Amino acid sequence: MAKENGFLYVVATPIGNLDDISQRAISTLQQVDWIAAEDTRHTGRLLSHLGINAKTLALHDHNEKQRAAGIIQKCLAGEHVALVSDAGTPLISDPGYSLVRQCRDAGVRVIPVPGPCALITALCAAGLPTDKFHFIGFLLPKSQQRQNQLADIPAGVGTIICYDTARRIKDTLQDVTAVFGPERELVLAKELTKTFEHLEYGTAAQIIAWLEADPQRCQGEMVLMIAPTPKAESELSDAELNTLKLLLTELPLKKAAALTAQIHGGKKNALYKVALQLSGETE
Template identity: 70%
Template sequence: MTKQTGSLYVVATPIGNLADISERAVATLKQVSCIAAEDTRHTGKLLAHLGVQTRTLALHDHNEKQRAASIIARCQAGEDIALVSDAGTPLISDPGYSLVRQCRAAGVRVVPIPGPSAVITALCAAGLPTDKFLFIGFLAAKSSQRQAQLAALPADVGTIVCYETARRIQACLDDVALVLGADRELVLAKELTKTFEAFCHGTAAEIQAWLNDDPQRCQGEMVLMIASEPAKAAGDISEQAQQTLKILLAELPVKQAAALTAQIHNEKKNPLYKLALEWSGES
């Protein structure tokens, strides 16, 4: 009789409060033969708290592609293996993508065990629209690259969500104000589900002032949410810019025409892009 192929379980773990782990997650971690962890020492503390004695192996950004083959082989031999990250749901700005993709290509069953995620946790309590949002992970560490990323964000994506480190948050807010506007509505969430969990709503300058009021606020893990740009009527765009946009649309794609018009007339790109979509019938 052929031995049944095992499965890879993608297990979400707490982002702070250990009580947030699900019963199903604990049961899964106990029954698998091995747990692939981003940091075995970090995960070991969680397992000790839960009374889980399953052995672990390290799987992180630097060894994931190489280690995937051996994990797949073990699953094909009938073993069940769990994948966890340091906190939250694996693959969401954490290792695991290569392993999951290779497992699926090899016919290994991949089973999600849902649970905490900082993106969803932040969004559900921020008071910003959640019907449509764009998660962009961590922004670049260098200011010039970060500004380029922000400038390249498409229009009409809803609330924008990114992770940021405490060390870079002030510089990040500077760039958000510069590229997206000093009056853009933002919400910063920090230390989610932990003792010093906090949300701050305001402009970039207002959030920076809030951070500066208490050094402790500049510590911990952070989620920055950026509200959609308020709709700008065509009448709020200069006649010169509208004329330029019409000329460029006759020769160029919508996105390129809007970007060039914004550059020529020092206008914001997103309102021009929306106007161009209306004129071209693509909205």
């Protein structure tokens, strides 16, 4: 009689507070044959805290495609494997996509064990719209790359969420201002579920001022949330909005609005109102 295949469990682990781990996650980690971890030393500390003595193997960005074949062989031989990241839910700005995809294609059952996720944790406490949101993950490292990345996001996608590092968060906030204007509402969540958890609300300038008031504030893991496009902007087409943003980098408000209207056949007054919003000016 052929041996049944093992499973790949995708197990969410705490993003800070160790009490957030679920009983199901603990039970799964206790029972599997192997634990594939982003950093075996980091995961080893969690396992030690839980009193779990398990076999681990490293699976990270640099070896995932190569390591996936061996994990699939283990599953096809009847062994069970749990995939964990350093914190939160695997695959969400963490390794695991290639492995899960290859397991699916090889006929290995993939079982999610849900739990903490920084983007959802931040969003549910931010007081921003949750009916639609657009998750970017980590923004690109250079300023112009980030601005291009943000400018390419279509209008109407809802709240925009990204992860960022403490080292570059102030630069990112300046890039957000360059793309969305100085008045766009933002929420910065840092150190979620940890001792110094905090959510700061305001414009980019206000949040930068808050960060600079105390050097200790510019530390830890960051989730940045950008409020949805204001109503006047959302009434424009994506092409109109993108053209207007581009022209505003080089031209006065009225000229940029008029030229955008000429290019796309839109209404100059409506475009001018959006230009005012983007620039933070008033009539």
